[in-house]
Every structure is written in structure tokens, then in C-alpha cells.
Amino acid sequence: MNPQGWSTTPGIWIGAIGTLALFSLLYRENRxxxxxxxxxxxxxxxxxxxxxxxxxxxxxxxxxMVGGQWPWMFALGVGLMFYTIYSxxxxxxxxxxxxxxxxxxxxxxxxxxxxxxxxQIRTSFKPLIVHQADIKAASQVTAFGQSLSNFVFVLVIxxxxxxxxxxxxxxxxxxxxxxxxxxxxxMFAFGAMxxxxxxxxxxxxxxxxWFLMHDWLRIx
Amino acid sequence: MNxxxxxxxxxxxxxxxxxxxxxxxxxxxxxxxxxxxxxxxRALYNAVQQAPEDKLALVCTNxxxxxxxxxxxxxxVILRHLMHRHIRFALxxxxxxxxxxxxxxxxxxxxxYGYVYGRDWINWGYRADVNGTLKGIVxxxxxxxxxxxxxxxxxxxLAKLPVMQGVHNTKDLSIIVEISPSxxxxxxxxxxxxxxxxxxxxxxxxxxxxxxxxxIDAGQMVGMMFxxxxxxxxxxxxxxxxTLKKPGFTTRAIAPVSLSLVLLFVLIGLGNYGMYxxxxxxxxxxxx
Numbered sequence: 160m161n162p163q164g165w166s167t168t169p170g171i172w173i174g175a176i177g178t179l180a181l182f183s184l185l186y187r188e189n190r191x192x193x194x195x196x197x198x199x200x201x202x203x204x205x206x207x208x209x210x211x212x213x214x215x216x217x218x219x220x221x222x223x224m225v226g227g228q229w230p231w232m233f234a235l236g237v238g239l240m241f242y243t244i245y246s247x248x249x250x251x252x253x254x255x256x257x258x259x260x261x262x263x264x265x266x267x268x269x270x271x272x273x274x275x276x277x278x279q280i281r282t283s284f285k286p287l288i289v290h291q292a293d294i295k296a297a298s299q300v301t302a303f304g305q306s307l308s309n310f311v312f313v314l315v316i317x318x319x320x321x322x323x324x325x326x327x328x329x330x331x332x333x334x335x336x337x338x339x340x341x342x343x344x345x346m347f348a349f350g351a352m353x354x355x356x357x358x359x360x361x362x363x364x365x366x367x368x369w370f371l372m373h374d375w376l377r378i379x
Numbered sequence: 380m381n382x383x384x385x386x387x388x389x390x391x392x393x394x395x396x397x398x399x400x401x402x403x404x405x406x407x408x409x410x411x412x413x414x415x416x417x418x419x420x421r422a423l424y425n426a427v428q429q430a431p432e433d434k435l436a437l438v439c440t441n442x443x444x445x446x447x448x449x450x451x452x453x454x455x456v457i458l459r460h461l462m463h464r465h466i467r468f469a470l471x472x473x474x475x476x477x478x479x480x481x482x483x484x485x486x487x488x489x490x491x492y493g494y495v496y497g498r499d500w501i502n503w504g505y506r507a508d509v510n511g512t513l514k515g516i517v518x519x520x521x522x523x524x525x526x527x528x529x530x531x532x533x534x535x536x537l538a539k540l541p542v543m544q545g546v547h548n549t550k551d552l553s554i555i556v557e558i559s560p561s562x563x564x565x566x567x568x569x570x571x572x573x574x575x576x577x578x579x580x581x582x583x584x585x586x587x588x589x590x591x592x593x594x595i596d597a598g599q600m601v602g603m604m605f606x607x608x609x610x611x612x613x614x615x616x617x618x619x620x621x622t623l624k625k626p627g628f629t630t631r632a633i634a635p636v637s638l639s640l641v642l643l644f645v646l647i648g649l650g651n652y653g654m655y656x657x658x659x660x661x662x663x664x665x666x667x
Contacts, residue, residue, distance in 0.1 A: 185392065185395050186392060203443075203476075206475060206476065207475050210475035210476075210478070210505055211475065211507055214475070214478065214504045214505040214506070214528065215505065215506060215507050215508075218525060218526055218531065219525070267510060267514075267569075270569060270570070271565075271569040271570075274568060274569045274570070274572065274573050275565060275568050275569050275599075278597040278598065278599055279593050279594070279596075279597040279599075281597070282596055282597040282598070348589065351589045352586070352589045352590070355585040355586055355587075355588055355589050355605075355606065356585065356586045357640065357643060358585040358606060358607075358608065358636060358640065359446075359449060359584045359585035359586045359606055359607075361402075361635075361636050361639045361640065362448045362449045362585065362606060362607040362632065362636060363445075363446065363448040363449070364398075364402060364448075364639075365402055365405075365406070365448065365607075365632050365635050365636060365639075366447065366448025366449075366451075366632070367448070368399070368402050368403060368406065368635075369406055369628060369631075369632070372403065372406060372407075373628075378407070379406055379407050
């Protein structure tokens with residue numbers, strides 16, 4: 160036990176009480192939990208509004224506008240046009256604003272797709288027979304090991320792709336087998352994701368317990 | 380009634396208590412569990428280690444209080460590594476909480492390494508629009524952010540912000556590291572990665588990590604930290620190279636993570652075995 164005893168910082172106490180209040184749900188549903196849940200949601204929403212104004216709108220829009228760059232005032236008009244969607248008479252105006260956004264998104268999607276997926280498609284073409292000369296000098300992988308790795312990689316890609324053949328009925332036995340294997344492989348991947356999710360949740364719990372022990376109770 | 384039927388009726392609160400006890404024991408008692416540094420964390424470490432010292436590093440943090448258990452240690456090891464190498468860095472965020480949480484962390488670490496705000500590091504602040512901002516910094520960083528977040532000094536005022544010396548756009552960055560529980564990494568790959576010689580590293584939460592291997596395989600990411608485990612691996616490398624004198628919270632947290640996962644293995648096995656045994660017992664009772 161630290162000789163200083165419990166923390167005397169108000170912020171730590173508020174954090175500790177909030178943490179314990181939210182953990183109280185683990186025992187059973189209760190009003191204290193609900194109170195702190197609503198407090199947290201309200202704080203987060205309020206903070207978002209404050210941060211959006213002080214970090215984005217004020218320095219990027221308001222300050223330049225009142226500082227002489229008056230054309231920025233039209234941005235407000237375009238932004239407000241989104242809200243006309245609630246009016247039957249004027250909702251055509253919202254389509255103009257939405258159309259501008261859709262145009263931007265459609266233009267960007269080419270760049271996004273090319274930059275994200277093309278390199279991955281390119282690296283999915285792996286040689287099935289790797290020679291020792293192709294292996295990097297510092298690498299501990301053997302040519303046979305790399306060939307095997309590449310073979311498994313290509314096999315799994317083909318199996319998973321065949322699972323998504325929805326355009327025709329999968330009657331062929333080879334396609335059926337590869338489709339079933341592809342589904343199995345995806346199950347392995349989902350299992351890995353679930354395992355990783357559990358680890359993430361445990362890490363968050365440990366962080367909170369460490370906060371209570373170390374920062375609040377000064378233990379450890 | 381089968382003798383393992385009790386496994387189906389354990390009060391969940393007892394399981395929570397056992398889990399809590401394991402976590403507390405794991406945090407209090409040093410348990411020397413092996414920690415193997417994976418290739419992804421090592422690749423990210425090497426990239427930071429080899430980043431040119433005369434260029435600015437960019438750390439984009441998009442985490443909030445809800446995932447700070449994983450993302451804060453990741454941010455800490457990256458900042459410590461950059462500061463130890465005396466590489467100047469900038470912070471930016473697409474999460475409104477993260478801009479302050481990361482700033483607080485940087486302010487906490489800066490005095491330990493003699494870092495001065497404006498000279499050695501800078502906070503560009505929070506932006507709501509991911510795509511627009513990233514497309515903007517590819518062309519011009521000062522035009523996109525205009526001022527720093529803390530003092531509202533123009534980024535072009537090099538007398539007050541010498542950290543921005545020679546920084547015009549993403550081509551002038553040494554390395555980009557994003558720490559995030561969100562899908563913003565895709566935007567970095569879509570808009571920035573191909574436009575700059577700076578390598579892109581990533582610190583995701585464990586939930587996201589399995590889906591990122593494609594990007595590493597394709598060379599779009601240089602490496603990553605797999606949640607808190609990846610942060611602990613990175614911390615291990617920092618201890619090995621002398622950047623850190625002793626292990627911090629991240630290394631300490633690995634023991635309770637492992638213990639809690641072992642508990643879950645046991646409970647899942649016990650629960651499933653008990654369920655099958657109970658079901659078989661019922662079938663046998665009906666048959667007899």
C-alpha cells in the first residue's frame with residue numbers, strides 16, 4: 160500500500176465513482192448505472208458540439224468570414240439546405256446539397272478503390288514455386304516453406320471466392336467442395352476476430368481496474 | 380440429473396468476481412509470462428527506428444476514453460520512441476476526444492525528453508472531415524490546418540513554430556502512424572499512402588487487427604501493433620534498445636490479459652462439456 164493512501168484529486172474521484180457506477184450493472188440493472196450512463200452520453204454529445212465549434216467551425220469558417228473573407232457566408236446557406244428535407248414544399252433544395260455531396264463521393268470512389276484494392280489484388284498473384292534465389296538474404300524462410308505458404312494463400316482465396324458464386328446453382332462437386340472449404344476458412348477468420356474481440360474487451364477492463372487500483376486507491 | 384448440470388446454472392456474477400480477482404492478482408503479482416515480439420510490431424518499430432531525423436513525424440490519434448485501455452499505451456510507446464530519437468512530431472485527430480487525450484499524454488512525456496511545444500512537437504488539432512482533410516494535407520498542410528490547436532498560431536509562422544520548418548505537405552513527413560479503433564486507416568491508404576515516401580504504420584484495437592493483414596501483405600502498411608499485446612511487444616523492443624529503463628503498465632497488463640483468456644478457455648470448455656453431458660444424460664433417461 161502506498162503511504163499516501165487514497166487519491167485526493169477530485170478528477171480521479173469522479174472517474175472512480177463513474178467507473179464503479181457503470182460496473183454496478185454487472186451486479187444488476189439499477190438507477191445509479193442509468194444516471195451515469197446518461198451523464199456520459201450527455202457529456203460526450205456536449206463535448207462533440209464544443210469541439211466541432213472550437214476546433215473546426217470557428218478557426219476554419221467563422222474567423223475567416225468575420226475577418227473579411229465574406230464569401231464563406233454562403234457555406235452556411237448550402238449547409239442549411241440539408242434541413243429543408245423536413246419541408247414538403249422546399250425539400251427540393253436539399254437535393255441540391257445532397258447532389259453536391261454525392262458528386263464529391265462519386266469522384267473520390269475511383270481513387271479510393273484503386274489505391275486500396277489494386278495493390279492487394281496485385282500481391283495476391285503469388286508464385287507457387289519459389290526458388291531459393293527469390294528469398295531475401297536475411298529471411299529465415301526456406302524456398303519450400305514460402306512455396307507452401309503461397310500455395311495455401313492462393314488455395315484459400317480461390318475457395319473463398321467460389322463461396323460467393325451466387326449467379327448459378329452450385330451443382331458441380333468440385334465447386335461444392337471448394338465453396339464448403341471457403342466457408343470453413345471464413346469461419347476460422349471469424350473465430351480469430353472473435354478471439355481478438357475478447358482480448359480487446361479484457362484490455363479495457365484491465366485498464367479500468369488499473370485506474371481504480373493505481374490512480375484511485377494507490378495500490379500497486 | 381447429470382453431475383455436471385451445475386455448470387449450466389452458475390450465477391454470472393460469480394464469474395465476474397473470479398475474473399476480477401484474476402485481473403487484480405495479475406496486476407499485483409509479477410508473473411513472468413513469455414512475450415514473443417511478432418513481425419508486425421517489429422516492422423513498425425524498425426520503420427520508426429529508421430525514420431529520418433530531419434523530417435517531421437505525424438501521429439494521428441482517433442481514440443476516445445472508451446478504447447484508451449488499448450490505444451493509449453500504443454500512443455505512448457510511439458511517442459516515447461519518437462522522443463527518444465529526437466524526431467519532431469505533429470499530432471492530429473479525427474476524434475473530438477482524442478485531440479485532448481493525446482495532447483495530455485504528449486505533455487506528460489515531453490518534459491522527460493526535453494521536448495518543447497512549438498519547437499519539437501505540435502498539435503494540429505481535430506478535424507471532422509476525414510477525406511477532405513487528408514486530401515488537403517497531400518497538397519498543403521498549412522492551408523489545410525491553418526493554425527495549431529493550442530495557441531492558434533498560423534502554421535506558416537516559423538518564428539513561433541519552428542517545428543514546421545520545411546513542412547509543406549505529406550511528402551515532407553518521415554513516418555505516419557495512426558492509432559485508432561475506427562476505419563480511418565482506409566482513408567489514409569486511399570488518399571495519402573501512395574502520395575508520400577513516408578511509411579504508414581498502424582495501432583488498431585485487437586478487434587480490428589485480424590482484418591489488417593491484407594494491407595501489411597500488400598505493403599500498404601509497414602507494420603502494426605496488435606492491440607495491447609502489440610503495444611507490449613513494442614515496449615519490449617524499447618526496453619531492449621535502452622529507450623525505456625523498465626517495463627510500464629503495458630507489459631504489466633499482459634499477465635492479466637493472459638490469465639483472463641485462460642479463464643475464458645476453461646469456462647467455455649467446461650460450459651460446453653457440461654451442456655453435452657447434460658443433454659446426453661437426458662437422452663439416456665428418456666431411453667431407459
